[in-house]
Amino acid sequence: MHAMQYELPLPADYDMDIVRDRVARLGHRLDDWEGLGLKTYLMRERGTHGSPVDQYGPFYLWNTVEGMNSFLWDGAFQGLVGDFGRPRVHQWTGLAYEEGRAADSPPAVAVRHRAPVPEGAALGEFMAEAVDGTRRLAGRDGAVLAAAAVDTSRWELVRFSLWARGAPDTPGEVFQVLHTSAPGRKALPRGRQW
Known part of the structure; x- marks a missing residue:
């Protein structure tokens, strides 16, 4: 799994x-995109x-690098x-993905929380805790899904979660979900992804 986001x-x-x-006009174009797990x-x-x-x-969870690259290089992103x-x-790079207790509900909001991986942290332990945190987040009432991923070029952990109703009491920036494409x-x- 690969996570991706750009912000405008x-x-x-x-x-x-x-x-x-x-989004209402164009959002459906990725509803069957090969290699895409989820785009919100x-x-x-x-x-x-x-x-x-x-x-x-928009925030993406990709099943394949080929699908992500096709999106970026073959016109849709252009x-x-x-x-x-x-x-x-x-x-x-993906660390963990879990379906939530409200997995069958349409998401209303998303929460993205970015945090540095602390200098000197035992990486295996830190990443294992991120996996456990993802599982706990997905187990909360109203959670549609939760994911965790890391950027090793900046040593940044991102936690991403979707929620069936208003903003949950969890740290991070809250986004409104306008549409979800989830072909994969x-x-x-x-x-755990390793």
């Missing part, structure tokens, strides 16, 4: 209905769920680049 910061006076309309079309809106910014920031400019794309969600490997 938008001006404070940006009409966020433009983002909603774009995410938005943060100033003043909603405590967000200080307006932002579009539409976004043409409309908004080329964003920096963050990528993380059932094939995402469960549990």
Whole structure:
């Protein structure tokens, strides 16, 4: 599993209905994308769920590198680049994935929490704790799914979770879910990824 996200910061006076309309028009295009486990079309809106910014920031869980590369290089991503400019794309190697207690419910919000891997940490122990934390997060009431991944170039851990209703009491930035494409969600490997 590979995780990926790009974020498009938008001006404070940006009409966020433009983002909603774009997702309503184009979101279905990845509903059957080969190699994609899950894409959540995410938005943060100033003043909603405590967000200080307006932002579009889709989050992906990929089953295959080929599917991810096809998305980035074969045209689908180019539409976004043409409309908004080329964003920096963050990528993380998967550590864990778990279906949540509300796995069959449509997600309403997503929470992304990024944290540094502490210098001097025993890496195996730290990553094992991230796996356990993912399992605990998925076991909470209202959780649709939870995932953890790491960027070893920056030693950054990301936890990503989807929730069936309003923002849960868990650390991180809260995003509104506008649409979900999940052609390979059932094939995402469960549990620890090594």
